[in-house]
Amino acid sequence: MGGQSKxxxxxxxxxxxxxxYNRIAEVIEEYRDKEGSLIxxxxxxxxxxxxxxxxxxxxxxxxxxxxxxKVSGVVSFYSFFTTEPRGENIxxxxxxxxxxxxxxxxxxxxLQEILGIEVGGTSKDRKxxxxxxxxxxxxxxxxxMTINDKVYKQVNxxxxxxxxxxx
Amino acid sequence: MVNITINNRKIAARxxxxxxxxxRRNNIYIPSLCWLDGVHSVGSCRxxxxxxxxxxxxxxxxxxxxxxxxxxxxxxEKVRKARKLLYELILSDHPRECLSCARNQSCELQKLGxxxxxxxxxxxxxxxxxxxxxxxxxxxxxxxxxxLCRRCVTVxxxxxxxxxxxxxNRGFDTVIGPAPGLALDTVNCxxxxxxxxxxxxxxxxxxxxxxxxxxxxxxxxxxxxVQTAPAVRAALGEEFGYEPGTLVTGKMVTALRELGFDDxxxxxxxxxxxxxxxxxxxxxRLTAALSGKQAVLPMITSCSPGWIKYVEHTWxxxxxxxxxxxxxxxxxxxxxxxxxxxxxxxxxxxxxxxSVMPCTAKKFEITRPExxxxxxxxxxxxxxxxxxxxxxxxxxxxxxxxxDSRFDSPMGASTGAADIFGTTGGVMEAALRTVYELxxxxxxxxxxxxxxPIQGLGRIKTAELSIEDPLPEYSHxxxxxxxxxxxxxxxxxxxxxxxxxxxxxxxxxxxxxxxPGGCISGGGQPRPVDDAIREKRLEAIYSEDxxxxxxxxxxxxxxxxxxxxxxxxxxxxxxxxxxHTHYVKRGIYxxxxx
Numbered sequence: 216m217g218g219q220s221k222x223x224x225x226x227x228x229x230x231x232x233x234x235x236y237n238r239i240a241e242v243i244e245e246y247r248d249k250e251g252s253l254i255x256x257x258x259x260x261x262x263x264x265x266x267x268x269x270x271x272x273x274x275x276x277x278x279x280x281x282x283x284x285k286v287s288g289v290v291s292f293y294s295f296f297t298t299e300p301r302g303e304n305i306x307x308x309x310x311x312x313x314x315x316x317x318x319x320x321x322x323x324x325x326l327q328e329i330l331g332i333e334v335g336g337t338s339k340d341r342k343x344x345x346x347x348x349x350x351x352x353x354x355x356x357x358x359x360m361t362i363n364d365k366v367y368k369q370v371n372x373x374x375x376x377x378x379x380x381x382x
Numbered sequence: 383m384v385n386i387t388i389n390n391r392k393i394a395a396r397x398x399x400x401x402x403x404x405x406r407r408n409n410i411y412i413p414s415l416c417w418l419d420g421v422h423s424v425g426s427c428r429x430x431x432x433x434x435x436x437x438x439x440x441x442x443x444x445x446x447x448x449x450x451x452x453x454x455x456x457x458x459e460k461v462r463k464a465r466k467l468l469y470e471l472i473l474s475d476h477p478r479e480c481l482s483c484a485r486n487q488s489c490e491l492q493k494l495g496x497x498x499x500x501x502x503x504x505x506x507x508x509x510x511x512x513x514x515x516x517x518x519x520x521x522x523x524x525x526x527x528x529x530l531c532r533r534c535v536t537v538x539x540x541x542x543x544x545x546x547x548x549x550x551n552r553g554f555d556t557v558i559g560p561a562p563g564l565a566l567d568t569v570n571c572x573x574x575x576x577x578x579x580x581x582x583x584x585x586x587x588x589x590x591x592x593x594x595x596x597x598x599x600x601x602x603x604x605x606x607x608v609q610t611a612p613a614v615r616a617a618l619g620e621e622f623g624y625e626p627g628t629l630v631t632g633k634m635v636t637a638l639r640e641l642g643f644d645d646x647x648x649x650x651x652x653x654x655x656x657x658x659x660x661x662x663x664x665x666x667r668l669t670a671a672l673s674g675k676q677a678v679l680p681m682i683t684s685c686s687p688g689w690i691k692y693v694e695h696t697w698x699x700x701x702x703x704x705x706x707x708x709x710x711x712x713x714x715x716x717x718x719x720x721x722x723x724x725x726x727x728x729x730x731x732x733x734x735x736x737s738v739m740p741c742t743a744k745k746f747e748i749t750r751p752e753x754x755x756x757x758x759x760x761x762x763x764x765x766x767x768x769x770x771x772x773x774x775x776x777x778x779x780x781x782x783x784x785x786d787s788r789f790d791s792p793m794g795a796s797t798g799a800a801d802i803f804g805t806t807g808g809v810m811e812a813a814l815r816t817v818y819e820l821x822x823x824x825x826x827x828x829x830x831x832x833x834x835p836i837q838g839l840g841r842i843k844t845a846e847l848s849i850e851d852p853l854p855e856y857s858h859x860x861x862x863x864x865x866x867x868x869x870x871x872x873x874x875x876x877x878x879x880x881x882x883x884x885x886x887x888x889x890x891x892x893x894x895x896x897x898p899g900g901c902i903s904g905g906g907q908p909r910p911v912d913d914a915i916r917e918k919r920l921e922a923i924y925s926e927d928x929x930x931x932x933x934x935x936x937x938x939x940x941x942x943x944x945x946x947x948x949x950x951x952x953x954x955x956x957x958x959x960x961x962h963t964h965y966v967k968r969g970i971y972x973x974x975x976x
Binding site: 269272277282283284285286287288291292 | 539547549561563
């Protein structure tokens with residue numbers, strides 16, 4: 216994945232819009248002749264830009280000389296991609312079978328209530344975005360959720376506030 | 383050779399073919415929906431499932447290749463139950479508006495339901511939201527009717543190489559279309575309408591013009607004048623159950639009169655006129671080039687509005703290569719509202735011109751501001767061949783029992799050269815018949831006037847024609863080898879345009895038609911279309927040509943009269959005003975550039 220690439224994904228905050236586009240252009244040049252590289256390019260572009268708004272999708276489509284509808288098709292298919300800026304911290308609640316039966320849904324409900332947003336949304340203070348995953352491969356820890364790279368196991372909905380307070 | 387068994391019948395299948403193909407070749411009909419022979423097999427609808435001995439699950443026969451010893455059953459209890467279930471699930475998210483849908487009786491989903499004996503509403507649930515995109519003057523998208531077969535995606539991306547339509551979102555929210563939030567008129571859709579010819583349901587259709595035409599016909603103050611394109615007569619019969627390739631020219635003219643049109647003209651007349659104007663333009667460009675002056679070559683034909691829109695979007699810096707000739711029906715419209723209005727002594731404002739075309743892009747073409755004279759559009763409405771079929775049925779006309787009749791004067795007579803405008807290679811052949819004879823004084827040196835190398839359904843066809851012993855006034859053409867290329871469908875056009883843009887095109891003259899096969903299988907023609915049907919329509923077009931006494935445009939006596947009485951000379955002042963046009967630079971989001 217992106218780890219081996221010299222244009223490693225990172226949500227750099229302090230570089231200008233133009234610099235971000237330049238870096239994405241570099242990514243495109245690096246991957247353009249590799250078959251099936253659109254997903255990889257989008258993944259890295261989202262890492263650089265933070266999200267994949269319409270204009271950025273147009274930029275990628277034009278550079279790759281492929282139809283915009285193909286780019287938007289991939290972006291709108293995978294829930295990992297987002298067209299709007301996301302919060303500082305990404306909460307992902309697992310709703311795979313094991314987590315679902317052990318109360319994953321209640322975690323989602325409670326988070327929606329606390330943050331005042333729907334799944335896929337971002338809190339007003341841009342601190343949190345809420346997403347749902349279908350199995351993160353931690354079924355033994357069910358119900359599980361992640362915030363950024365940290366995994367929370369056997370989450371109790373009543374403890375959610377104190378977890379969020381750490382961020 | 384692969385030995386398989388289908389429904390206890392031993393069949394010798396071909397290496398690499400699918401179960402579906404082997405079955406069809408042996409007259410075993412496996413019900414299917416998304417599969418389109420030779421065009422699209424992705425197995426997305428699963429309707430064509432069959433039982434294969436030894437396989438764990440039912441197999442989609444349109445994507446599974448045959449293997450030696452395969453034992454297949456297409457009509458077991460398990461298959462029938464599963465097929466019905468799949469069908470009912472598709473139907474559970476399909477609006478039940480069959481009676482008011484334009485595809486009623488021609489809908490593949492409806493036919494399939496009849497075939498598999500579908501029952502009522504077993505599954506009731508949420509429906510996809512209706513989102514009608516009627517932004518384009520040519521094509522309407524109604525995604526509530528879409529069954530997600532993806533045929534249009536294949537046609538738009540692979541056959542036409544445009545890629546306006548792709549799969550967006552996922553699961554229940556899936557729609558086929560441009561990027562979310564974009565309508566057809568904000569992208570580089572050429573309006574070729576090939577998607578409307580293969581959509582199995584009513585999700586992609588031409589924008590209706592029948593209402594506008596009925597209104598004009600019922601308006602006592604309007605003189606309503608109709609014209610028909612060359613390809614319409616070779617396909618309209620299919621709407622009434624005739625075999626593909628049946629010419630119905632005479633019955634079509636009678637039907638148009640019975641519908642109440644005041645004059646029935648022939649776009650073919652204007653096709654002959656196009657040859658005179660476009661041929662003169664070619665000679666002018668070639669003469670300039672041969673005498674070392676600035677000339678833009680190759681010159682490229684301009685009859686196909688889908689092709690024109692494609693070139694405007696994709697190659698905006700190469701528009702000078704296009705002939706400045708309007709397409710034939712626009713020429714005829716312009717003449718109807720000038721030459722013919724004068725003859726009748728009526729105000730052109732009171733004339734309503736209807737074009738019956740094999741084309742959906744023509745519906746857009748008539749809205750172009752460049753294609754108007756004195757503030758009036760040259761043509762007021764375009765009906766597709768399919769729409770004319772509908773109107774004739776609606777009027778209760780028994781098409782089969784109609785007598786033949788002839789087009790009206792003064793814009794109804796045409797030569798065989800005009801007939802072949804309807805097929806790929808035809809415009810080029812018609813032009814060569816006239817240009818070669820004009821320059822050398824001799825007939826085009828091909829058997830029966832047919833330029834064999836540029837005929838047929840090949841993607842890119844080329845030929846060379848050497849010009850020896852020209853007439854004295856064309857002596858500068860002596861020893862010239864005229865290089866020509868012909869393509870139909872936009873992937874071939876792209877290839878030729880890449881050469882043009884790079885300055886490496888070896889050709890003097892190129893013919894492009896936007897739809898594969900040319901107008902005979904245009905976006906407005908009857909469904910279904912495949913290569914066998916294209917071939918039959920093509921043969922019909924050539925037989926119409928061969929049946930004519932006059933087969934070269936410059937021999938059309940009414941064209942001569944038109945120049946004498948009205949136009950003056952080819953490329954003259956009046957011609958420029960009425961018969962020629964210019965093009966517009968567009969970006970790929972349909973934005974105008976400079």
